Amino acid sequence: MKIPRSLVQRLMDSDKIVVASHISPEGDAIGSAIALAIGLEKLGREVEVLCHSGIPKRYGFLPMSDRIKRSPSFRPNLLVLVDCADLARADIPEDLRENSPPVIAIDHHPREPNCEGKDWLMWIEPRAAATGEMIEVLLKALKVPMSPEIATCLYTALISDTGVFHFRNTTPRTFRLAASLLKYGVDPQELAYRVMEVRSFAATQLLARMLTKAKFEPELGLCWSVLTLKDFEQTGTTDEDTENFVNFLRAVDGARVAVLFREIEPKLVKVSLRSKDGFDVASVARQFGGGGHPAAAGCRLQKPLRYAVAKILETLRRMLS
Numbered sequence: 590m591k592i593p594r595s596l597v598q599r600l601m602d603s604d605k606i607v608v609a610s611h612i613s614p615e616g617d618a619i620g621s622a623i624a625l626a627i628g629l630e631k632l633g634r635e636v637e638v639l640c641h642s643g644i645p646k647r648y649g650f651l652p653m654s655d656r657i658k659r660s661p662s663f664r665p666n667l668l669v670l671v672d673c674a675d676l677a678r679a680d681i682p683e684d685l686r687e688n689s690p691p692v693i694a695i696d697h698h699p700r701e702p703n704c705e706g707k708d709w710l711m712w713i714e715p716r717a718a719a720t721g722e723m724i725e726v727l728l729k730a731l732k733v734p735m736s737p738e739i740a741t742c743l744y745t746a747l748i749s750d751t752g753v754f755h756f757r758n759t760t761p762r763t764f765r766l767a768a769s770l771l772k773y774g775v776d777p778q779e780l781a782y783r784v785m786e787v788r789s790f791a792a793t794q795l796l797a798r799m800l801t802k803a804k805f806e807p808e809l810g811l812c813w814s815v816l817t818l819k820d821f822e823q824t825g826t827t828d829e830d831t832e833n834f835v836n837f838l839r840a841v842d843g844a845r846v847a848v849l850f851r852e853i854e855p856k857l858v859k860v861s862l863r864s865k866d867g868f869d870v871a872s873v874a875r876q877f878g879g880g881g882h883p884a885a886a887g888c889r890l891q892k893p894l895r896y897a898v899a900k901i902l903e904t905l906r907r908m909l910s
C-alpha cells in the first residue's frame with residue numbers, strides 16, 4: 590500500500606481536523622475514524638469525530654466513542670472521510686457538506702469518487718479488507734506509536750468488514766495486522782462478541798419475525814425478508830437492532846443473493862444486500878443511489894415499502910435469471 594505523499598503532508602499541515610465516515614456507520618467506519626483521531630490528537634492536532642446521525646449503541650465500548658459529535662464544535666480546516674469517498678454519503682451536517690473545507694478521503698470501496706469541483710485528496714485501496722488496514726499504514730507514516738486504544742479500534746474495523754475473518758476479502762495482510770494488534774491487549778473473543786454477536790432480547794424477537802417472513806426463490810437463489818414499522822414498534826426495536834440480520838438470509842443453502850428491507854419511515858426504506866458466489870450486489874445498490882462492496886452493499890429508497898421491495902426484487906430477478 591502506498592500513501593500519496595501529499596496526503597501525509599496535508600494532514601501534517603492541518604491543525605483543526607474533523608474525521609467522519611458514511612451514513613449507517615459500522616465497525617470499519619467508526620473504528621477507522623476513532624483510530625485516526627486518536628493518532629492525530631497524539632500529534633497535537635485539534636480533532637473531532639463526527640457521526641451526524643449518532644453512533645450505534647453497539648460501538649459505545651470503543652475508546653473516545655463518548656466524544657463523538659453530531660456537529661463540529663469548531664470550524665475545521667480539513668475534513669477527513671474514512672471508509673467513504675463520497676460527500677453525498679458522508680454522515681455530516683448539511684452546512685459542512687455544502688461549505689466543506691479541503692477533504693481527504695481514505696477508502697477501500699472500489700467506486701468512482703464523487704468529488705467534482707472540490708479541493709480533494711484521495712487514497713483508495715480496493716484490495717484492503719478494511720479501511721482500518723489503511724489507517725494502520727497511515728499512522729505508521731505519521732509516526733504515531735500503536736496503543737491499546739488504537740489497536741482496539743483497528744481490530745474492530747478488521748472483524749467488522751471481514752465477518753471475523755471469514756469473507757473472501759481476508760488476506761495474509763489482514764491476519765498479520767490482527768496478530769500484531771493482539772500484542773496490544775486486544776481480546777478477540779470480547780470484540781467479536783461486541784461487534785458481531787451481541788443482541789438484545791427484543792432484537793432477538795425482531796430476528797424471529799424476519800426469519801418467519803423470509804422468502805426463498807430457489808431457482809434464482811434469491812432469499813429476502815422485510816421488516817415493517819409495525820415489527821419495530823411491536824418489539825420495541827429500531828433499525829440499529831438489525832445489524833448482521835441479513836447474514837441469516839445469506840446463510841441459506843442455495844441462496845446467491847440475500848436482501849433485507851427495513852421500513853424506517855412511511856417513505857424511507859433501507860436495503861441491505863449480500864451475495865455469495867461473486868454476484869455483484871454493489872452494482873445493484875448503486876442503481877438505487879447506494880454503494881458498498883461486491884459481496885455486501887446497501888441503499889436507501891425514499892419510497893413506500895411496497896414500491897421499494899417490488900423495484901429491487903424486479904431488478905435482482907432480472908439479473909439472476
Ligand SMILES: [Mn+2]
Nearest residue numbers: 617672720750
Ligand atoms: Mn469498510
